[in-house]
Amino acid sequence: MFRLISTVQVKTLSRCYPVYIGFNLLDFLDVFLSRHGLKGKFALVSHKSLMDIYGDKIISSISRLGLDTIIIDIPEGEESKSFNMLTQIYDVLINNRFDRWSTVTAFGGGVIGDLAGFAAATFMRGINLVQIPSTLLAQVDSSIGGKVAIDYRGKNIIGAFYQPNLVITDLNLLKSLSVKEFSSGLAEVIKYGVVMDPQILDILENYSNPLPDDIVAELITRSCSCKAxxxxxxxxxxKDIRIILNFGHTIGHAIEVASNFKISHGEAVAIGMVYEAKLSVMLGFLDIDVVNRLIGILSKFGLPISVSQLNIERILSSLSYDKKIKHGKIRLILLKSVGNPIVHDDVPIDSIKRVLEM
Ligand SMILES: NC(=O)c1ccc[n+]([C@@H]2O[C@H](COP(=O)([O-])OP(=O)(O)OC[C@H]3O[C@@H](n4cnc5c(N)ncnc54)[C@H](O)[C@@H]3O)[C@@H](O)[C@H]2O)c1
Incomplete structure (x- = not known):
């Protein structure tokens, strides 16, 4: 049987939907799909490596509904968020006579979620979408909130807001995830703790890796509630509200780019959070104890806290290409205290340089 730990409801103007969080949910997809009235044709967009591990469970649970599942295999990596892959998905849907009552299911990390989500958003002006996130990052972030996109001459340039019908978050999927991918997602969990839910930080201070299952479940539920x-x-x-989730991301993204993506997204966000917190101290908003607390938690979970080997000029030049820069000043999320972020519209580049040099 499955063990449902929590259901986080997301109530947006365009759609209200649940995020089901628990164990063994993949074996009982039929229960969740039929609860939401999903019938008709069904396409599962995923990677071969994931289908090798989990495909049998998924196909046998969907087949109990009497539905045929068409599998669409997508190569791994960010390069797959492309027009080429998108048109391949459209071709399979058209060749198999998918219609407006059909369903696309995204089973994978953020790459699959964004690509398959954009396909579902645009095919016949929008068909059913089920997100089954399989990385920690996708479970706490990208599967919720409806941002779907492909890359075109830049990241996420062609996209839409398209909320799923439901999200099925099976915590057993994290067991096959690499330590690096898990840490990457944990950086986002820590971010929710810093900007919205201080209890996440209390929990992380009381545990170390490997985190017990019930603690992972609680952290994911809390993170999904923050995102919702x-x-x-x-x-x-x-409205300058969703932007607070960018804490750590503006400097983090510049670091990611300056490292030629050798530093992963989660590692870059971890470092970006430390620098943005230090900037908050430098500009007189935040107590230094919060920076030390953040550094302690990130270090305990093996996340980096500085960029000693990177060229600071490269980071600054990537920052100056960021779309948030205006008249030599940059828009950043700073902190007044844990759980109390502010949008700062005119952070001088010089202050960022001084922080990176500290
Ligand atoms: N839409 C949003 O709101 C949003 C938010 C954040 C990030 N994103 C996007 O998400 C993408 C990054 O997502 P990601 O970090 O999940 O990376 P990813 O989707 O590339 O997955 C990382 C790797 O983990 C593997 N993997 C996935 N699940 C696994 C499992 N259970 N066991 C073993 N291996 C598994 C994948 O095959 C892949 O090689 C980026 O494209 C980013 O732009 C979107």
Missing amino acids: RIVEADERDE
Whole structure:
């Protein structure tokens, strides 16, 4: 049997949907799909490596509904968020006579979620979408909130807001995830703790890796609740509310780019959070104890806290290409205290340089 730990409801203007969080949910997909009235044709977009491990479970549970499942195999990596892959998905849907009542299921990390989500958003002006996130990052972040996209001459340039019908988060999937991918997702969990839910930090201070299952479940539930609250308040990222989830991401992204993506997204976010917290201290908003606390938690979970080997000029030059820069000043999320972020519209580049040099 499955063990449902929690259900986080996401109530947006365009759609209300549940995020089911628990163990063994993959074996009982039929229960969740039929609860949401999903019938008709069914396409499963995923990677071969994931289907090799989990494909049998998924196909046998869906087949109990009497549905045929068409598998669409996508190569791993960010390069797959492309027009080429998108048109391959459309071709399979058209060749198999998918219609407006059919369903696309995204089974994978953020790459699959974004690509398959964009296909579902645009095919016949939008068909059913089920997200089954399989990385920690996808479970706490990308599967919720409806941002779907492909890359075109830049990351996420062609995209849409398209909420799924439901999200099925099976915590057993994390068991096959590499330590590096798990840490990458944990950086986002820590971010929710810093900007919204201080209890996440209390929990992380009391445990070390490997985290017990019930603690992972609680951290994921808390993170999904944070994301749901933000998305409900600012679904389309227009009100300076959703932007607080960018804490650590602006400097982090510049670091990712400056390292030629050798530093992973989660590692870059970890370092970006430390620098953005240090900037908050430098600009007089935050107590230094919060920076030390953040450094302690990131270090305990094997996440980096500085960029000693990177060229600071390269980071600054990537920052200056960021779309958030205006008249030599940059828009950053800073902190007043844990759980109390602020949007700062005019952070001088010089201050960022001084922080990177500290
Ligand atoms: N839409 C959003 O709101 C949003 C938010 C954050 C990130 N993103 C996007 O997410 C993408 C990154 O997502 P990601 O970090 O999940 O990377 P990913 O999707 O590339 O997955 C990372 C790797 O983990 C493997 N993997 C996935 N699940 C596994 C499992 N259970 N066991 C073993 N291996 C597994 C994948 O095959 C892949 O090689 C980026 O494209 C980013 O732009 C989107």
